[in-house]
Amino acid sequence: MSRIAYVNGRYLPYAEAGVHIDDRGYQFGDGVYEVCEIRDGALIDETRHLARLERSLAALEIKAPRSLTALRFIMREVAARNRVRDGMVYIQATRGVARRDHGFPDPGTTPGLVVTAKAIDRRIGDARAAMGVRVIVTKDLRWARPDIKSLQLLPNVLAKQAARERGAYEAWLLDANGDITEGASTNAWILTAAGVLVTRQADQAILRGVTRTTLLALLAGEGLRFEERAFSLDEAYGAREAFLTSAVNIVMPVVAIDDKLIGDGRPGPLALSLRGKFHGFAEVSSA
Numbered sequence: 001m002s003r004i005a006y007v008n009g010r011y012l013p014y015a016e017a018g019v020h021i022d023d024r025g026y027q028f029g030d031g032v033y034e035v036c037e038i039r040d041g042a043l044i045d046e047t048r049h050l051a052r053l054e055r056s057l058a059a060l061e062i063k064a065p066r067s068l069t070a071l072r073f074i075m076r077e078v079a080a081r082n083r084v085r086d087g088m089v090y091i092q093a094t095r096g097v098a099r100r101d102h103g104f105p106d107p108g109t110t111p112g113l114v115v116t117a118k119a120i121d122r123r124i125g126d127a128r129a130a131m132g133v134r135v136i137v138t139k140d141l142r143w144a145r146p147d148i149k150s151l152q153l154l155p156n157v158l159a160k161q162a163a164r165e166r167g168a169y170e171a172w173l174l175d176a177n178g179d180i181t182e183g184a185s186t187n188a189w190i191l192t193a194a195g196v197l198v199t200r201q202a203d204q205a206i207l208r209g210v211t212r213t214t215l216l217a218l219l220a221g222e223g224l225r226f227e228e229r230a231f232s233l234d235e236a237y238g239a240r241e242a243f244l245t246s247a248v249n250i251v252m253p254v255v256a257i258d259d260k261l262i263g264d265g266r267p268g269p270l271a272l273s274l275r276g277k278f279h280g281f282a283e284v285s286s287a
């Protein structure tokens with residue numbers, strides 16, 4: 001089946017789905033995006049993803065390309081037209097097309113909007129989780145506002161590529177204090193040797209993951225010792241368990257950080273249990 005993309009008001013076959021070369025997303029990375037999981041034909045945590053999209057747009061003073069109601073419709077339409085039951089929907093909004101000039105274009109410029117959907121076999125993620133993944137650690141080279149989900153992903157791209165070249169699934173990013181901020185496209189968590197679950201506080205140094213937020217709500221009922229704070233690389237190396245979170249990855253156990261095995265080198269029971277419970281806590285909005 002050929003894929004269909006929504007591009008600036010039209011549903012187009014992939015071969016015809018393009019944006020103008022003067023789109024500011026292409027020229028400057030001047031735009032934002034969201035990735036929302038589709039599971040059994042339903043959108044997972046759609047409300048939180050759309051709220052974050054609005055926040056990212058507002059932070060960069062980009063006009064909302066469509067109303068939330070229209071966006072909700074388009075997301076479903078793209079998922080349906082591509083017959084995606086399990087996978088993801090991707091939304092990208094940019095400041096629109098204008099003659100290249102760094103400053104903002106005329107306020108009347110129409111923002112750009114692209115929505116795509118992709119099927120992902122759930123068994124792949126489940127098999128990966130059963131084995132656990134390895135992460136490497138690399139310097140966090142991003143700008144000072146990674147809390148905005150912008151298209152400026154070059155440091156993330158380089159970090160992910162470094163991970164691939166070392167046979168790892170993800171790169172965890174190290175700040176100037178020797179603390180882990182988050183992954184190239186995921187949030188980072190550890191269960192410390194003392195049994196405290198830790199993830200970095202959601203300040204301007206990380207993206208406030210939607211999966212992270214939903215997991216925090218889940219944790220509130222678990223009676224676990226939990227802290228939102230920075231954790232060091234050494235603390236991570238010595239952790240009892242580690243895992244990463246993001247849409248589609250859900251909760252993914254980490255079994256090695258660089259060449260250090262975490263725990264006994266197998267997925268931790270807490271990570272697997274949280275993975276199993278996650279969708280019972282997430283918002284599930286049917287099409």
Ligand code: PDD
Pocket residue numbers: 035182183184185186187207208209210211212245246247
């Ligand atoms: N990445 N941190 C970063 C830097 C991210 O890019 C992402 C999401 C997350 C997790 O956020 P969420 O739980 O809302 O998916 C954390 C998406 C999936 C991506 O770039 O493809």
